[in-house]
Amino acid sequence: MILRLMLALLVLGLSPLAVQAAPFRIASVGPQSPCREFPDREKALADLLSRRLGQTVVQCPFASRADAAKALAGGQVDMALLTPESYAGHSGRVRAILTLHLKDDPGRLPVVVAALATDRRTGLGDFKGGSAVFASRAPYDLTTPRKAFADQGVGSGFFREEGTAGNADAAAAQLRAGKSDLLVLNGDAWQRICRGIKPDDRPCGDLKIIWKGRPRAEQAWAISTSLPPQLRYRLIGIYLAMHLESPEAFRVASGFEPRAAFFDAAEAEALSPARNVR
């Protein structure tokens, strides 16, 4: 009896296995099958996550991203790589947590679109056929805002005229001079030109923000919104430093994108497919 108790204590009480919760299930795309161990070529990722989470990590193949998203929303898996299309319809039950930052890419910078405060138009859609001025041709001044516009349904041809001014101050000057209807800046530049250098300075007091947001993520790691926040933050913490701490695991985790540089955190709605502007 006592020997049995000892064995039970050894197995259930002191073994590292004792404190392991249910396996952490990561969806993958492939011939659908029950959850299983990661294949040998992807072990580095499973080993890293298993060690850091204190849970066995298993792979759960689904026929498509849409099926994986459905399984994530239904609690059959804990994490999945989703696209805006597969995410659609699961908002509220599923949220993005990580995106992949690509080499030589500005990433998902916030974009600010402003007009003169006196302009009666209030939404981006009101400016169809108008003109927009960007700060410069640098990717973070032009490519990123254009991507954000496209996500909102503001594609090429939406504006009658688009131009670049050379820098943020010059772009703002064009708006103020009536040479453009909209000023388009990355959030950093907007903050810089609007900060002021004296108390009560409001250098952008004559402008109003028409739209502000980040470009939508093309792909993002997503989890169920029911996952405890602490586990969400730990996953972000592990993935964020993966390229430094375990390059082999990073190669596995980012294998879908050859230009992968590192992971960035993401807001819940990073995959939101909403297109607000017609």
Add this chain to the structure above:
Amino acid sequence: MDATRGPGRLARGIAAILRARMDLMMTKIASLLLAAALLLPVGGCNPKPESGASAPPLRISMQGSNDDPALVKRREAYQQFLGKATGRPVKLYEASDYNGVIQALASGQVDIATLAGASYANADAQVGQKIAPILTVRRADGGTGYYSALMVRDDSPFRSLADLKGKRLGYVDFNSTSGYLYPRAQMRDAGIDPDTYFSNTAFAGGHTQAIMALANGQFDATFVQVSGGDPVHGFSTGAVYTMAKRGLVDLKAFRTLWVIGPIPDTSIVVRTDRSQADIDLVRGAMASLPYDEPEIWSEIGQPEGSNFTAIDRRHYAEVIRLRNADIALRRKGGAEAGAR
């Protein structure tokens, strides 16, 4: 034959005693194992973070003056956000000078600190791998550095570094990256010995104090940190901009003679002897701040297009090298002066 009598009975008696002793021994072993199972620290085999109100507080230290509203806001925001994210009470340890934060982290009095490069290099020299930088801010253009500006009063006759020969130079602090370490290295690269070029050098104690001393005429020039931009687009943050915005100085009262950089920016540094689960949790929570709370991120003075990116000790390799070189040169200079 009565089976309860004779040698057989004796043998059974001995066996019973042995069994009883064995049972007692097993019970003791089992009790010890049970006690061990109950007392074993959770972190010992279960990589879960500490959490809950009864968990020990997370202790943070950030260098900087309470006079800077953005810094006060930043401290409070980090405290609140980390408290919410970790489920643990977060205790702030304020330090008015660079060394206070360095020593608090090096001695293990705090778990997390924000340190600029030279301060990290100092702590690294003291405790090595017991600390590690985990996050730094990456700006919209992808850069992770800030700059050092050599400033003079606008009403002064100084137009270049050459004009400052024999004049009074103010440094920020021995542990300042932009206000001491990088300027000295860059001056040496320009063929200037920073220890003999000026008539007098002194430490102001902080960037705000350095600007005030320059404005008051105690220094002819000073090196201070500038950020929120670059030499091409101009700058918008740093002590002089913050002070101007608060009405303490007029930005037009100063002129910049020289800009050095980019310099690896301040980072969040953790004690590595804390649980890996806690470190992962803190890194993930902090990295989520600009995405989960973009308004707060902006309010605490961080550039809107920026976010946190992961780093490790390699990020500060150049800072560590420059600090070691500066110390070696000063020691050599001191020894030579002593010999003379």
